[in-house]
Amino acid sequence: MRFQEFEEHWEELILNDAVLMSSGGTPSMQRPEYWGGNIPFISASSMHDTVISNSHQYITIEGLKSGSKLIKKGNLLLLVRGSMLWKQIPICYNKVDVAFNQDVKGIVANDKTTSLFLLYWFKSKEAILKDMVTSTGIGAGKFDSNSLLSLSLLLPNKSEQSKISKTLWLIDERIQTQNKIIEELNVLKAAVTKRIFSGKLKFTDNRGNDFPKWEWKKLEDIGEFSGGGTPASSNSSFWSGNIPWISSSDLSENDIHSINITRFITESAIINSATKLFAAPVILIVSRVGVGKVAYSEKNLCTSQDFLNMHKFSCNGLFLTYLLSIEMKKAASSTQGTSIKGISSMEIKLKHIFLPCIAEQNKIADFLDTLDKKVDAESRVLQKLILQKQYLLQHLFI
CATH class of the missing domain: 1.10.287.1120 (Bipartite methylase S protein)
Structure with a gap:
């Protein structure tokens, strides 16, 4: 695929013919005078975006002179060592002058090409680059600089x-x-949701009148609860049906509508296991592995034993799901750092919530x-x- 106005052949080179690659370094962390200056300092943790204009760490001129390296704006930074390399190849364009550490290579293009063209050339070769990553022996990945510089590079005019x-x-x-x-x-949405459920943002009816005051209700008084189960994975016939079955990993942390259904079971699987088929609508509450996730399903489905599911509720199910999403995140955060694994079914059922009309x-x-x-x-x-x-x-x- 080419833009129609171009027909010339591309010149075949290797990367070393078009760039100058340099290594960085880290000033001593024991010298406070090297840190807190106005020079952005780039490491793997700063390389999540394509364009770099700042960093969470800054060094001083003294820090730069003591062992780091400066690259002028308009060039490239490539991560060459780190665990991130097993998943992606961070290559960034720096819009400001930055310093960088020893896990990063600075790349300066010569007059044969430009930094921006090379940026996208690197991105287009990500699959090849991933295959070039080798292990450091301590879990991180690394590139061999000579192998990088030997990569074939085709350049148009x-x-x-x-x-x-x-x-x-x-x-x-x-x-x-x-x-x-x-x-x-x-x-x-987060700000508005917080104000609504804290009572700071009030709604009125169609005539502009206030609604009645909210009332405390116990969850078990406004709906029924049932758990789930997992059919035997060793029985392949259980997993060849058309009935959706989900585990906690199929839900999103922050989206009550996101349910990733990829597994389907048979009626025989339901009969021969603890899982149940829930008629929609149903509120899916993760109480064990993945605790804190909540979703609203408008499809009939089955769940694993990590769920306590609420159905046949006597209120707006979508409203209740939004509310429970907040409440379950609070409950989950209170168990962090403790030996408590999940939240008990009884604790959820007996939970009191503030409910409007x-x-x-x-x-x-x-x-x-x-x-x-x-x-x-x-x-x-x-x-x-x-x-x-x-x-x-x-x-x-x-």
Whole structure:
């Protein structure tokens, strides 16, 4: 795939023909005068984004001179040692001058190419680079510098390089903007949800009148509870049906609508195990492994024994799921650092919650659901942009 205005052959080189690669270093942590300056200091923990403009660590001029390395803005930083290499290959473009540690290589392009073109060339070769990662012997991954510099590099003319890099840069900027939109929506939702369930944000009816006061209710008084189970994994016939079955890993931490259904069981599996088929709607409460997760299902399904599921409730199920999501996270955080594993079924059933009238429940549920749908819509836009970028990376580099 090429832009139609370009037809020239690409020049075949190796990476060493087009770059100067340098190593970094870390100033002594025992010398406070080396730290807290105004020079961003880059390590693996700073390399989660494509563009670097700051860091959580800064060093002074003295720290730089004592053992680190400065790379001028507009160049590249490649992680060459660290456990992150087993999952991804962090390669970043620095928009400001930065220092970097010994696990990172600074890469400066010569006049044959540009930093931005090389940035996306590296990203297009991620699968090849992952295969080049070897073990340090202590669990981390590493690159051999000579092997990196020997990689085959095909370069178009400077005009085509510019067209390719600018196209991908624009998509990256759009991805960055989209991530910010989603982040701001999630912050808004979290703030609004907290105000609603703390009673600081009040809703009124269609005539502008206040709703009745909220009342304390015990969970077991407003719904029925049942646990789940897991059919024998050794019996393959149990796992060849069409009845959805989920475990706690199939739920998301922060999205009550996210249920990743990938396993299906038979009626025989239900008969011969402790799992049960729950008729929708059902509130899925993880009480053991993965405690704190809550989801709302509008599909009939079965669950593992890590769930205590609430069904046949006498209130707005979506409202109750939003409320329980907050309450279960609080309960889960209170068990962290203790020997307590999960939350008992009795503790959940006897839990008291502050419940508004059904009309206000409906209003609150609709309001929060609208926010969730907006986040979901923006997330789909983000996913399309990511797929577009992946497609271009696979096809623009030959």
